[in-house]
Amino acid sequence: MLFHSSDPDYNRTVDDFDSGKHLRHARAEAEKRGLDKMLVIDVDCHHYETDNFGPILQYIDDPNLRQIALNTFSYKGPAAMLMDQPGYQDMGGRVMRYQMRKGEKVEAPGLSREVAQTLRWMDALCVDYACLFPTPMLFLGLHPQPEIEANLARAYNRWICENVLPSNDRLRSMLYLPFNDPEATYNIVKEFAGRKGVVGFMVVSTRYKSVADNAYMKTYALLEELGLPIAFHASYHWNDQLISVANRFITAHAVGFTVFNAVHCANWVINGLPERFPKLKVIWIESGLAWIPWLMQRLDNDYRMRSSEAPALKHLPSDYMRQMYYSTQPMETVNNRAALEVTMQMINAETQLLYSSDYPHWDMDLPTTVWDLDFLSEQARRNILGETAAKLFNIDVSARFPR
Amino acid sequence: MQDVFVAHAAELAGEGERRIIVHGAREVGVLRAQGRLHAFSNHCPHQGGPVCEGMLIHKVEEVLAADHTYHGMRFDSTRLNLVCPWHGWEFDIATGRTAGDPRFALRRFEVIERDGDVFVRLPAAQ
Numbered sequence: 424m425l426f427h428s429s430d431p432d433y434n435r436t437v438d439d440f441d442s443g444k445h446l447r448h449a450r451a452e453a454e455k456r457g458l459d460k461m462l463v464i465d466v467d468c469h470h471y472e473t474d475n476f477g478p479i480l481q482y483i484d485d486p487n488l489r490q491i492a493l494n495t496f497s498y499k500g501p502a503a504m505l506m507d508q509p510g511y512q513d514m515g516g517r518v519m520r521y522q523m524r525k526g527e528k529v530e531a532p533g534l535s536r537e538v539a540q541t542l543r544w545m546d547a548l549c550v551d552y553a554c555l556f557p558t559p560m561l562f563l564g565l566h567p568q569p570e571i572e573a574n575l576a577r578a579y580n581r582w583i584c585e586n587v588l589p590s591n592d593r594l595r596s597m598l599y600l601p602f603n604d605p606e607a608t609y610n611i612v613k614e615f616a617g618r619k620g621v622v623g624f625m626v627v628s629t630r631y632k633s634v635a636d637n638a639y640m641k642t643y644a645l646l647e648e649l650g651l652p653i654a655f656h657a658s659y660h661w662n663d664q665l666i667s668v669a670n671r672f673i674t675a676h677a678v679g680f681t682v683f684n685a686v687h688c689a690n691w692v693i694n695g696l697p698e699r700f701p702k703l704k705v706i707w708i709e710s711g712l713a714w715i716p717w718l719m720q721r722l723d724n725d726y727r728m729r730s731s732e733a734p735a736l737k738h739l740p741s742d743y744m745r746q747m748y749y750s751t752q753p754m755e756t757v758n759n760r761a762a763l764e765v766t767m768q769m770i771n772a773e774t775q776l777l778y779s780s781d782y783p784h785w786d787m788d789l790p791t792t793v794w795d796l797d798f799l800s801e802q803a804r805r806n807i808l809g810e811t812a813a814k815l816f817n818i819d820v821s822a823r824f825p826r
Numbered sequence: 827m828q829d830v831f832v833a834h835a836a837e838l839a840g841e842g843e844r845r846i847i848v849h850g851a852r853e854v855g856v857l858r859a860q861g862r863l864h865a866f867s868n869h870c871p872h873q874g875g876p877v878c879e880g881m882l883i884h885k886v887e888e889v890l891a892a893d894h895t896y897h898g899m900r901f902d903s904t905r906l907n908l909v910c911p912w913h914g915w916e917f918d919i920a921t922g923r924t925a926g927d928p929r930f931a932l933r934r935f936e937v938i939e940r941d942g943d944v945f946v947r948l949p950a951a952q
């Protein structure tokens with residue numbers, strides 16, 4: 424693989440990518456801290472469903488859509504069905520694994536390339552269990568045809584449930600919900616709850632439908648009854664009217680990955696959904712942490728003046744937000760540790776925060792980013808790294824941690 | 827301190843050539859950039875990534891006119907950065923400092939060329 428630089432003198436060809444070697448320092452640092460002997464559950468990491476897109480398209484139910492998809496795929500690739508958008512996650516090849524991982528040689532007898540590659544990076548990061556999500560499908564909530572989202576969601580869910588999750592006990596997923604089609608959303612929960620490795624369901628946040636729409640209530644009720652969490656996974660939309668004002672990817676990402684979750688979370692709280700579904704477990708994924716205290720303060724301040732607009736609430740908005748779960752990455756660890764410490768206090772990190780790497784994406788966080796937060800107690804760090812997730816997702820870890 | 831063999835000088839003669847050596851728990855990258863040899867710890871101060879395995883690329887700068895208007899971006903051919911491949915932190919080859927936050931820098935080691943060989947001077951192995 425040739426990487427072009429600013430000057431041909433610095434062009435480089437790299438052919439022997441191995442994610443285990445690429446991440447060897449992660450393994451060494453984790454071992455130094457004893458994380459290899461500690462439960463680590465990664466609640467948000469990714470594979471590229473586009474690596475297996477041909478087989479996934481074969482799972483599409485609708486014969487008409489499948490016929491179109493297969494033929495368009497033959498010349499257009501995954502863009503046959505997925506929503507693409509501008510963006511330079513790899514920063515012009517600076518984050519080299521984007522280009523390299525596709526050609527990585529992975530040979531593991533009895534395992535698909537997909538599973539073997541995932542286990543390789545998990546071992547390097549000292550991750551015991553990983554909750555896998557797709558990547559380009561994270562923009563699918565914007566597709567103008569709800570039937571495409573619904574068909575692809577079921578196709579992907581069937582594919583991962585039949586080909587990935589049963590192959591190794593360390594793999595989990597919260598399956599994709601095609602939220603633009605509330606009926607299909609409900610049916611997917613009914614169909615896939617209880618399948619091996621399915622620990623919940625995931626809604627891509629980047630979409631223009633309120634989470635408080637009546638059409639979703641029966642799905643929330645079902646999830647609550649099943650005891651399965653619903654996760655809202657952030658992404659961005661550079662063509663969103665507001666975000667399109669940003670002329671650099673850094674801005675579109677920093678803001679875009681936060682605002683959709685912030686709006687959905689505000690709607691969730693202000694419409695009193697925590698009162699309607701008090702046992703439903705809700706997780707907000709990949710918006711970082713700094714937005715949570717911001718939203719808590721904004722909502723509490725406004726609510727005390729305008730409680731008539733949120734009459735379902737019996738507590739302050741922040742009290743409800745403190746009962747939800749959040750994933751760590753990308754944890755804002757910049758130059759003010761005090762801000763991070765206060766954030767952790769405000770969200771009850773000891774019981775509500777879940778480690779996530781977001782590997783292999785460019786802003787991934789290693790488990791050491793959590794372990795090195797010395798203002799947290801050791802138990803709090805253990806909880807964040809895995810113990811809270813094991814309880815939340817009811818993961819039996821005895822195979823790796825025999826009692 | 828000890829001088830650890832890196833490579834024959836001829837192997838590191840070309841601009842952009844590099845070698846990574848392992849010495850005890852330490853990894854050191856030796857690179858020829860801007861006409862001379864540099865040696866840096868291969869552990870990025872961000873999250874520990876193998877920084878010396880990353881891209882060498884000139885610093886990007888904005889083109890601003892005297893009236894403060896913006897006219898695109900270009901490479902500054904006088905400033906070369908080494909980029910950590912894990913998350914993209916960039917380090918100025920000349921100073922070792924991070925482009926995005928100069929409080930952080932790569933650890934630099936002395937490079938010695940002797941009798942056609944290249945050595946790096948390191949503290950005793952841990």
Ligand code: FES
Pocket residue numbers: 870871872873874875876877910911912913914915
């Ligand atoms: S570890 Fe080097 S950029 Fe993050």
